[in-house]
Amino acid sequence: MDVLFLLIPLSVVLVFAIGAVFWFALRSGQFDDLEGPGFTVLLDDDAPGGTDDR
């Protein structure tokens, strides 16, 4: 059971590490569009931009 005294603090540190990773992901805009990327795989890369009006 003594290993718990190592593992539990370690898990706390790990949670903070995961939080930091997510923070960077969020800051770099990876969560800004949660729907668009799902559609991009269905589209050809060389699709003409004719219908895209923006």
Next chain:
Amino acid sequence: MQIAAAAGERAATQRDTATCFHCGQPVGQDGRRGLHIAGEARAFCCGGCEAAAHAIAGAGLDAYYRLREHATGRPAREAPGPEAFAAYEDPALQAAFVVTDADGCREAALLLEGIRCSACVWLNEQVLSRLPGVAGVSINYATRRARVRWDPSRLRLSDILAAVARIGYRAAPYDRALADAAYQRERRSALWRVFVAGLGMMQVMMYAVPAYVAGAEGGLPLDVETLMRWASLALTVPVVAYSAQPFFLGAWRDLKARRAGMDVPVALGVAVAFAASVWATLRADGEVYFDSVTMFVFLLLSGRYLEFEARHRAGEALAHLGRIVPAQAARLRRFPGPVETEDVAVSALRPGDFVLVRPGERVPADGVVAAGEGAVDESLLTGESRPVAKRAGSGAVGGSLNASSPLVVRVERVGADTTVAAIVRLVERALTERHRLVEVADRYAHVFVLAVLVLAAATAAAWLALAPGRALWIAVSVLVVTCPCALSLATPAALAVATGELARRGIIVTRGHAIETLARATDVVFDKTGTLTEGELRVVATVALGALPLERCRAVALALEAASEHPVARALARHGAGGQGTVAAVCSVSHPGRGIEGEVEGVRYRIGTHAFCAGLAGPGGGDTPPRHAASTFVYLVAADAWLARFELDDTLKPGAAALVRRLGEMGKRVHLLSGDAEGPVRAIADGLGIVAMRAQADPAAKQAYVAGLQRAGATVAMIGDGVNDAPVLAQADVSVALGTGAELAQARADAVLVSGDPRALGQAFELARAALRVIRQNLAWATVYNLAALPAAAAGLVTPWMAGIGMSGSSVAVVLNALRLRRRDRPGEQED
């Protein structure tokens, strides 16, 4: 307790002369004294603060210093005068955010920086509305947007901006890009809060489960359990301190304003449970609720996030509309001439420019087709899903999509004058108006929150007597589960979705109450036949009366009417388009209201009313009875003979009959009022199955008619053209105007039907009814939920995390129910 502390603090600030009275910063060496405000000498850190305070107190607005919650931002050392804002006087720059309305007043949309509390809003409103020449100010605290209306002959925009700067705030033109950036920031921080809470919740749960499991078998070793508790505490601190911040801030704001908002019970619940758990951890004795706290915060934040996204999505129809105008346009260097284009920013376009719109591109501004022929998709503006045919001379609306072949468009209106800009402005106005229903719900919610606080305290007291160990979490559950968020969301959510959905179908709601009143209307009055007919005469029959062949008659009639813009002339032109240009008329003279006289190839002709023609040809013209009274008869005569008779008829709009039938099915009585003669009006009423009609009614008579209906207890919806008959529309409980283009901005109606299509009007009534139904469902659901949850929580059947689910779930259910109003069968869905 907190309020008392805040009051004490404020008193201390006023006594302490070492801090600046205006911005609260320490008064340094160059500090200034001597300005008396509210009977006391005040100290200031700099000339800027002194000037700002002087401006505020000088205007008699020193109440601001009592009302404010935060020290004001430190203004610039020297407040800039109007000359610093002289650049904003440039009309080209103003075009982007200033509109001129019908009365000649200008209205600007500004983004105010430095607004921190409702006292700031009050101060700015007071200062601006006291400027001579300002006709109206409204500031939205939530969005920091200000709308200022002023009379340009008495005041300049730079004076307004300088007035705001003088009291220490900054006003900048409102820019959609800024608003988008703000949304993106808000979204990211909301997501981050949810994530922190979620991560904390999962891990704290991991530490809590062993204790639950081992609890049955005698418990964990004490040192392990203490370790777990400290680990849970370490992970709960960020959740409470960061993720739950919005609840605490909201609750603090509510308490300062002396009202009981939604956040008060939530913040209280979190704070009490967390404090009790920390105390238990420190003493290594008693229960901890870290798992409940984190889970509760996570669920609430998730609910809020979903709701935030749903609300944003509901408003997106509007935002999308604002963005459909492209950023670039292909301007023609010369027109007519060889096609040579240059790419320019749409904001650089000026009326009179010619732009080339290729197939698949959007028309950059309102204008007229100068060359080319094709079809344009206006579905996003009017809800009309079929492309509309365009040829030289047709109007082209900015934002519509060219569906077929290249068009050259002469630009007529740009920027804020365009149809799209007017639509967006109208909808925004409707959305910022506080709705009566919303206010009622909010008032109930406040009472409800107070009741919840009292009940939670009573529950805690009762359980302390019965079972002290359970009292705390039961009280927390009661606080949380009964929070009336769903109650206060029920109405605004449904109204926002319905407004967006109506805009998508080409009905622009411009007043907050329109949806509710449309749904409640018992009588629908069509003002003017033009609302049900095309408003365009059509030749339905041509009869030769003399020896001249019909073809020749048509050609002569066409030649005589060629120069005329009269509806009859246009109808004849459409009818006889084939024979165009074969002959030409000379010395044609128009006799208004009677007809036209002229010479074609040496022969004198008249075309017009029976009496007018009889004046040249003598009695005759046949006495064939009119086909029905609705027709207009036009005769063509020469000096010696009656030649031809044209029968013209106004055609019903497609869908008009269906609309009247549908309104009947909804249990609404349909009326038709018109200033036209009895015959045509009766024919239209008969054709549509309208029983209640009145012809030859002047505006006063129409108004009296509507007032009569209202006296009899009816709720009247009036459909008119919105520009000419404002008093009649104002008399009705709710008014819908049919309008396009520039008329939109001046429309005084509660809603505007952009397409003029009666079918869309039918949909509007149906959607309004559906919205009201959803509001009732939501209110019923929220009430039932709260009534059911309260006794269960008070009885100790609901743990805090279940309460969190229940409360978030009830709010999300309300929003999702509102989103049902966005149906699948809407037109114009091929876009995006």
